[in-house]
Amino acid sequence: xxxxxxxxxxxxxxxxxxxxxxxxIFLVVTVRLGAEQHLRSVLPDVAGLVRAxxxxxxxxxxxxxxxxxxxxxxxLYGTPRPAGLHPFQAPRGxxxxxxxxxxxxxxxxxxxxxxxxxELARQLMARLVGHxxxxxxxxxxxxxxxxxxxxxxxxxxxxxxxxxxxxxxxGDEDPRFAGGSYVVVxxxxxxxxxxxxxxxxxxxxxxxxxxxxxxxxPDDAKAPNSHVAVNTxxxxxxxxxxxxxENMAFGTVGSGEFGTYFVGYAADPGVVEDMLHNMFxxxxxxxxxxxxxxxxxVTGGLFFVPAADFLEDPPxxxxxxxxxxxEHAGDSLAIGGLISRGPS
Numbered sequence: 051x052x053x054x055x056x057x058x059x060x061x062x063x064x065x066x067x068x069x070x071x072x073x074x075i076f077l078v079v080t081v082r083l084g085a086e087q088h089l090r091s092v093l094p095d096v097a098g099l100v101r102a103x104x105x106x107x108x109x110x111x112x113x114x115x116x117x118x119x120x121x122x123x124x125x126l127y128g129t130p131r132p133a134g135l136h137p138f139q140a141p142r143g144x145x146x147x148x149x150x151x152x153x154x155x156x157x158x159x160x161x162x163x164x165x166x167x168x169e170l171a172r173q174l175m176a177r178l179v180g181h182x183x184x185x186x187x188x189x190x191x192x193x194x195x196x197x198x199x200x201x202x203x204x205x206x207x208x209x210x211x212x213x214x215x216x217x218x219x220x221g222d223e224d225p226r227f228a229g230g231s232y233v234v235v236x237x238x239x240x241x242x243x244x245x246x247x248x249x250x251x252x253x254x255x256x257x258x259x260x261x262x263x264x265x266x267x268p269d270d271a272k273a274p275n276s277h278v279a280v281n282t283x284x285x286x287x288x289x290x291x292x293x294x295x296e297n298m299a300f301g302t303v304g305s306g307e308f309g310t311y312f313v314g315y316a317a318d319p320g321v322v323e324d325m326l327h328n329m330f331x332x333x334x335x336x337x338x339x340x341x342x343x344x345x346x347x348v349t350g351g352l353f354f355v356p357a358a359d360f361l362e363d364p365p366x367x368x369x370x371x372x373x374x375x376x377e378h379a380g381d382s383l384a385i386g387g388l389i390s391r392g393p394s
Contacts, residue, residue: 061228061229061358061359061360062229062357062358062359063215063218063219063229063230063231063358064115064116064231064355064356064357064358064361065113065114065115065160066115066218066219066231066294066315066355067214067218067294067315068111068296069111070192070205071111071160071161071162071296071298072161072162072163072191072192073160073161073164073166073167073189073191073192074158074159074160074161074167074190074191074296074298074311075157075164075167075168075170075171075187075188075189075190076157076158076159076186076187076188076190076235076298076311077156077157077159077171077174077184077186077187078151078156078157078185078187078235078349078351079153079154079155079157079178079182079183079184080153080154080155080182080183081122081125081126081154081181082180082182082183085180085182086122086125088181089122089126089181089182090126090364092177092178092181093116093361093362094361094362094364095177096114096116096157096174096361097358097361099114099170099173099177100112100113100114100170102173103166103169103173104161104166104170106166107161107163107166109162110162110163110166111160111161111162112159112160112161112167112170113159113161114157114159114160115156115157115158115233115355116155116156116158116355116356117155117156117157117158117233117353117354117355118154118155118353118354118355119137119153119154119155119156119351119353119354120136120352120354121137121154122154122155123135123354127364131354132220132224132226132227132230132232132354133223133224133227134224134232134318134319134320134354135352135353135354136352137150137352138150138234138350138351138352140350141323141326141327141329141330141331142330143330143331143332143335143338144336145338145342146338146342146343146346147330148236148326148330148347148350149347149348149349150351151185151186151348151349151351152185153185153186153349153351153353154182155182155353156233156235156351156353157171157174158233158235158296158313159171160296164189164191167189186237186349188237188298188300188311189300190298190300190311191299191300192298192299193299197299198299198310199240199242199299199309199310200240200242200253200257200310200341200344200345201253201261202257202259202261202264203259203264204295204297204299204310205295205297206259206266207292208294208295209292214294216317217292217293217294217315217316217317218231218293218294218316218317219231220317223317227356227357227360228357229357230354230355230356230357230360231315231316231317231354232315232316232317232318232319232352232354232355233313233314233315233352233353233355234314234316234322234323234326234350234351234352235311235312235313235314235349235350235351235353236312236347236351237309237312237347237348237349238309238310238311238312238345238347238348239307239309239345239346240309240310240344240345241344241345241346244343244344245344254267255273255276255340256276256277256340256341256343256344257276257277257278257341258278258279273340274337275332275337275338275339275340276339276340277339277340277341280325280328280329280332280333280337280338280339281328281329281339283321283325283328291321291324292316293314293315293316293321293322293325294314294315294316295312295313295314295315296313296314296315297310297311297313298311298313299311309345310345315355319352329342330342
């Protein structure tokens with residue numbers, strides 16, 4: 051049965067489901083101890099900042115989605131977390147492993163123009179300076195006809211319309227946080243030299259789609275460790291489990307760093323976690339996603355996306371608390387020390 055979101059008294063969602071963007075900025079920050087009260091005053095103003103910057107170009111679709119990590123949730127709101135919010139668990143296989151990296155807040159900025167995203171990010175950081183530290187900052191762009199830098203169309207199987215809202219929106223299963231969502235983000239670096247050395251037919255076996263047409267290879271001809279095969283999860287009743295991907299290409303030619311910033315929204319983060327387990331560990335174990343032979347995950351984080359009205363006006367009973375140290379999952383990686391797998 052297709053999952054339906056709650057239909058009555060649902061708080062307004064943030065702009066999780068939006069038309070494909072031409073530009074994006076992904077800003078992940080950690081919150082300094084003692085800055086909790088300041089953050090509680092800034093986060094309600096994010097929507098106003100979006101309106102102020104977006105007013106300059108109202109047709110260019112500027113949006114900003116704010117995600118809150120498990121480590122800072124208790125410090126900001128002081129009550130039990132949303133049911134699926136926990137530190138990102140990085141799956142580790144025998145050949146490849148994901149990583150979990152520091153991050154308390156995610157700002158996902160999107161528009162048809164990068165200058166709008168840049169100005170909004172600048173205004174946000176002007177309000178946050180001295181209270182947060184930037185853990186990761188990535189500028190994404192649309193690459194031709196929604197392709198990634200590997201040359202394949204990205205996000206083909208995204209649900210649309212009401213199905214997309216049902217996929218990402220929390221309903222009666224966690225009524226205290228209805229209208230919220232979850233998002234997993236990962237920064238992948240591509241070894242384009244090795245990838246482009248493959249014949250197109252072999253690239254198609256890795257992905258599970260035809261490169262030019264974007265047509266999925268039939269199941270009886272599709273490699274079991276192809277990206278499409280590994281990321282297709284079907285419940286016992288035959289229902290395919292879905293997420294909404296908002297991936298963007300990024301790169302810097304001078305440093306040879308090229309990649310895909312993975313963004314997966316879902317009402318249940320377990321769907322994304324199952325996909326990542328299949329990618330890195332395999333089902334059965336060892337049948338890992340062959341794309342990982344050419345693409346390395348260098349960041350990873352899980353965030354809860356509160357409903358818009360929760361973010362703008364948190365309930366009064368949610369008093370902030372201060373802990374002795376921020377909570378981060380294991381296998382952390384200092385972003386400043388990332389090593390590219392680009393051309394050597």
